[in-house]
Amino acid sequence: MTGILPRQAIAAMIEEGAIEAPPVEPDQLQPASLDLRLGPTAYRIRASFLPRAGEPIAGKLSRVTLHEIDLTRGAVLETGCVYLVPLMERLALPADVAAATNPKSSTGRLDVFTRVIADGVGGFDTAPAGYAGGLALEVSPRTFPVLVRAGSRLSQIRFRRGEARLSDEALSAIHRETPLAAPEARIDNGLNLTIDLSPGRGPIGYRAKRHTALIDVDRRDALRMDEFWDPLPATDGSLILDPDEFYILMSREAVSIPPETAAEMVPFDPLVGEFRVHYAGFFDPGFGWGAASRAVLEVRSREVPFILEHGQVVARLAYERMAEMPDTLYGAALSSNYQAQTLKLSKHFMAA
Numbered sequence: 001m002t003g004i005l006p007r008q009a010i011a012a013m014i015e016e017g018a019i020e021a022p023p024v025e026p027d028q029l030q031p032a033s034l035d036l037r038l039g040p041t042a043y044r045i046r047a048s049f050l051p052r053a054g055e056p057i058a059g060k061l062s063r064v065t066l067h068e069i070d071l072t073r074g075a076v077l078e079t080g081c082v083y084l085v086p087l088m089e090r091l092a093l094p095a096d097v098a099a100a101t102n103p104k105s106s107t108g109r110l111d112v113f114t115r116v117i118a119d120g121v122g123g124f125d126t127a128p129a130g131y132a133g134g135l136a137l138e139v140s141p142r143t144f145p146v147l148v149r150a151g152s153r154l155s156q157i158r159f160r161r162g163e164a165r166l167s168d169e170a171l172s173a174i175h176r177e178t179p180l181a182a183p184e185a186r187i188d189n190g191l192n193l194t195i196d197l198s199p200g201r202g203p204i205g206y207r208a209k210r211h212t213a214l215i216d217v218d219r220r221d222a223l224r225m226d227e228f229w230d231p232l233p234a235t236d237g238s239l240i241l242d243p244d245e246f247y248i249l250m251s252r253e254a255v256s257i258p259p260e261t262a263a264e265m266v267p268f269d270p271l272v273g274e275f276r277v278h279y280a281g282f283f284d285p286g287f288g289w290g291a292a293s294r295a296v297l298e299v300r301s302r303e304v305p306f307i308l309e310h311g312q313v314v315a316r317l318a319y320e321r322m323a324e325m326p327d328t329l330y331g332a333a334l335s336s337n338y339q340a341q342t343l344k345l346s347k348h349f350m351a352a
Contacts, residue, residue: 001161001323001324002160002161002162002163002164002321002323003160003161003162003164003320003321003322003323003324004032004158004159004160004164004262004320004321004322004323005032005097005158005159005160005161005323006031006032006285006322006323006324006325006326006327007029007030007031007032007326007327007328008326008327009159009323009324010029010033010034010159011029013097013159017092018091018092018093018094018097019034019089019090019091019092020089020090020091020092021037021088021089021090022088028153030156030284030330031262031284031285031286031326031328031329031330032158032262032282032284032285032322032326033156033157033158033282033284034089034156034157034158035104035153035155035156036087036088036089036101036116036135036137036153036154036155036156036157037087037088037089037150037151037152037153038071038085038087038088038137038148038149038150038151038152038153038154039071039085039086039087039088039150040070040071040072040150041068041069041070041071041085041086042068042069042071042075042077042083042084042085042139042148043061043065043066043067043068043069043083043084043085044065044066044067044068044069044081044082044083045061045064045065045066045082045083045084046064046066046082047064047082048082048138048140049064049117050117050121050122050123050124051117051119051120051121051122052120052122053120053122054120055119055120056119056120056133056134057084057086057117057118057119057134057136061084061136069083071085071148071149071150071152072149072150073149074147074148074149075147075148075149076145076146076147076214077139077141077145077146077147077148078141078145079141079142079143079144079145080140080141080142081140081141082138082139082140083138083139083140084117084136084137084138084139085136085137085139085148086134086135086136087116087134087135087136087137087155088150088151089135089157090133090134090135091118091127091131091132091133091135092132093127093129093130093131093132093159094129094130095129095130096129096130096161096162097129097130097159097160097161098126098127098128098129098131098159098160098161099126099127099131099157099158099159099160100125100126100127100157100158100160100264101115101116101125101126101127101135101155101156101157101158102125102155102156102158102264102281102282103115103154103155103156103281104153104154104155104156105282105296105346106217106346106347106348107154107155107217108298109248109296109298109345109346110141110143110144110146110215110217110346110348111141111142111143111144111208111246111298111300112139112140112141112142112144112146112154112217113138113139113140113141113142114137114138114139114140114154114155115137115138116135116136116137116138116155116157117135117136117138118131118133118134118135118136119133119134120133124138135157137154137155139154142246142300143208143210143212143246144208144212144214144215144228145214145215146214146215146216146217147214147215147216147217147218148217148218149218152217152218154217156282158262158264158282160320160323161323164320164321164323165318165319165320166261166319166320166321168187168188168189168190170321171187171190171191171319172187174258174260174261174319175187178256178258178289179256180255180256180258180319181193181253181254181255181256182253182254182292183252183253184253185253186313189316190266190316190317190318190319191255191263191316191317191319192313192315192316193251193252193253193255193295193297193313193314193315193316193317194251194252194253194311194312194313194314195249195250195251195252195297195308195309195310195311195312195314196249196250196251196252196294196310197234197235197237197238197239197249197308197309197310198234198237198252198310199234199235199236199237199310200234201234202231202232202233202234203231203232203233203234203343204232204233204234204235204239204249204343205231205232205239205247205248205249205250205299205343206225206229206230206231206232206247206248206343206345207229207230207232207245207246207247208228208229208230208245208246208247208248209227209228209229209230212227212228213227213228215228215348216348217348219348220347220348221347221348221349221350221351222348222349222350223348223349223350224349224350225345225349225350228349229248229345229349232247237309237310238307238308238309238310239307239308240305240306240307240308241299241300241301241305241306241307241308242301242305243301243302243303243304243305244300244301245300245301246298246299246300247298247299247300248296248297248298248299248343248345249296249297249299249308249343250294250295250296250297250342250343251294251295251296251297251314251315252294252310252311253294253295254288254292254293254294255283255287255288255293255294255295255317256287256288256289256290256292256293257283257284257285257286257287257288257289257319257330258285258289259285259286259289259322259325259326259329260285260321260322260325261285261319261320261321261322262282262283262284262285262319262320262322263282263283263287263317263318263319263320264281264282264283264317264318264320265281265283265295265315265316265317265318266281266316266317266318276299276300276301276302283295283317283330284329284330285322285326285329285330286326286329286330286331287330287331287339288339289329289330289331291331291339293339293341294341294342294343295315295317296341296343296344297314297315299314
């Protein structure tokens with residue numbers, strides 16, 4: 001069947017050799033995605049790049065590398081630098097299966113910019129149907145220096161067979177049976193999400209501090225929130241985004257991903273404002289289903305200050321059909337960090 005492949009199908013691909021890797025850890029497998037692991041070596045590079053058609057990553061990497069970094073015992077990746085890290089996982093995809101990648105939610109909430117490149121593929125975060133070859137992760141910490149090591153997981157991969165995206169008509173039909181958003185669902189080329197800057201509610205978000213200590217990406221509940229973030233008090237329902245500052249905000253809507261679907265946050269129309277609203281983008285089946293969960297948004301203004309207003313449309317979810325029902329849902333018997341979330345920082349920070 002066409003659609004997004006579920007956890008059990010990904011496990012079968014590993015058994016069959018379509019995904020080649022050292023032994024996969026059970027918690028790498030999510031309901032509709034697989035966590036990818038950093039390999040033992042990182043390369044500090046002069047600039048980002050894409051390989052030419054048919055060109056292996058290694059061919060261009062040798063021309064842009066400044067130095068190699070051993071990750072076997074851990075190393076710090078500095079802000080403002082660009083790194084490339086070959087991943088442990090390789091692909092030998094069936095002829096009818098393609099793949100897409102995205103940062104993990106925790107990666108996006110740390111303002112660590114990541115994207116995957118593949119041998120001979122002239123686009124980021126994609127591997128075409130039938131692709132066979134390696135994967136490498138471009139990593140660029142924007143706000144916080146991060147400590148990573150071989151095996152750290154900063155990105156995830158999803159596999160699809162054929163056309164999976166649901167039309168607005170199909171999405172509306174699902175919404176009538178299982179509400180996709182509350183208090184209302186704005187369906188227009190996907191599910192539109194608005195920003196929650198409610199007057200009288202606080203904090204409405206967080207702004208990242210500069211010149212902080214480093215963050216170990218593999219340690220949970222280890223850091224004091226106030227050493228890295230400034231809470232944003234509620235005002236009159238608006239917020240001025242300062243250029244080059246990083247914000248954590250949330251949607252006004254509680255979002256639900258029914259078990260027969262998955263979703264991805266896609267770029268919103270750039271004509272609506274000078275800001276970027278997300279870094280991470282996969283929503284697994286079961287997210288928010290029966291457990292009201294807001295979408296947390298990683299926001300950065302571009303070149304000029306920009307005023308956000310409460311209720312302004314800022315993001316869009318594209319829903320996709322699952323090829324078959326996953327055998328495990330997000331939040332069910334999994335260590336799901338963000339089920340039933342409201343405004344929430346990454347898993348690295350202790351609860352206030």
